[in-house]
Amino acid sequence: EIVMTQSPGTLALSPGERATLSCRASQSVSSSYLAWYQQKPGQAPRLLIYGTSSRATGIPDRFSGSGSGTDFTLTISRLEPEDFAVYYCQQYGTSPSWTFGQGTKVEIK
Amino acid sequence: EVQLLESGGGLVQPGGSLRISCAASGFSFSTYAMNWVRQAPGKGLEWVSTVSGGGGTTHYADSVKGRFTISRDNSKNTLYLQMNSLRAEDTAVYYCAKGGATIYYFDYWGQGTLVTVSS
Numbered sequence: 578e579i580v581m582t583q584s585p586g587t588l589a590l591s592p593g594e595r596a597t598l599s600c601r602a603s604q605s606v607s608s609s610y611l612a613w614y615q616q617k618p619g620q621a622p623r624l625l626i627y628g629t630s631s632r633a634t635g636i637p638d639r640f641s642g643s644g645s646g647t648d649f650t651l652t653i654s655r656l657e658p659e660d661f662a663v664y665y666c667q668q669y670g671t672s673p674s675w676t677f678g679q680g681t682k683v684e685i686k
Numbered sequence: 687e688v689q690l691l692e693s694g695g696g697l698v699q700p701g702g703s704l705r706i707s708c709a710a711s712g713f714s715f716s717t718y719a720m721n722w723v724r725q726a727p728g729k730g731l732e733w734v735s736t737v738s739g740g741g742g743t744t745h746y747a748d749s750v751k752g753r754f755t756i757s758r759d760n761s762k763n764t765l766y767l768q769m770n771s772l773r774a775e776d777t778a779v780y781y782c783a784k785g786g787a788t789i790y791y792f793d794y795w796g797q798g799t800l801v802t803v804s805s
Contacts, residue, residue, distance in 0.1 A: 610790050621781055622731065622795050624793045627793070628790070628791075634793075665731055667792075669790040669791070672745070673736070674733065674747065675721075675736070676733070677732065677733070679730050
């Protein structure tokens with residue numbers, strides 16, 4: 578089973594700053610199989626990015642995804658107040674199975 | 687507008703059973719795989735189970751295999767999760783999630799239903 582490890586666990590930034598979130602897989606992952614979600618307290622997760630770099634419907638272009646192989650990145654170019662949340666990466670694996678990272682919390686500095 | 691509304695959560699004793707449901711609207715339900723994902727209190731997301739659009743193919747996480755059964759009624763646009771032999775570690779919010787254009791990701795999620803396993 579592929580293990581997804583996100584770093585850092587917590588990222589403290591100010592509005593307007595750039596956020597860079599990392600997701601590392603224990604084995605190579607197809608770029609088609611990597612997605613990112615945002616979750617705010619008390620809310621369901623929301624799909625941000627699929628296929629490593631494709632934005633989901635209605636997602637602002639300040640969110641971007643990149644990476645390949647075992648290393649993937651979610652970048653928020655300029656943090657808005659509503660972007661402070663927990664972010665999860667997720668990969669699809671053969672079996673099939675779906676595995677999430679443990680999450681990165683982006684909090685206000 | 688895609689809507690997913692879970693129901694049926696509650697308090698159940700260890701070893702007990704519970705069935706939760708997810709009513710879907712706003713899309714062609716039978717076209718898409720559907721999924722259950724859970725989140726224990728204060729923890730991250732864990733995929734639980736997936737069913738194909740027609741209902742003929744199912745997949746389970748090892749942690750629930752043999753105890754949980756996913757199913758769907760396409761005539762009622764409803765997804766189900768039958769949970770048997772429940773354990774304390776099954777306590778979580780259970781989310782219904784719609785499969786995307788491919789099965790690789792989940793593009794819409796319900797608000798979740800809380801299942802608490804405790805004596």
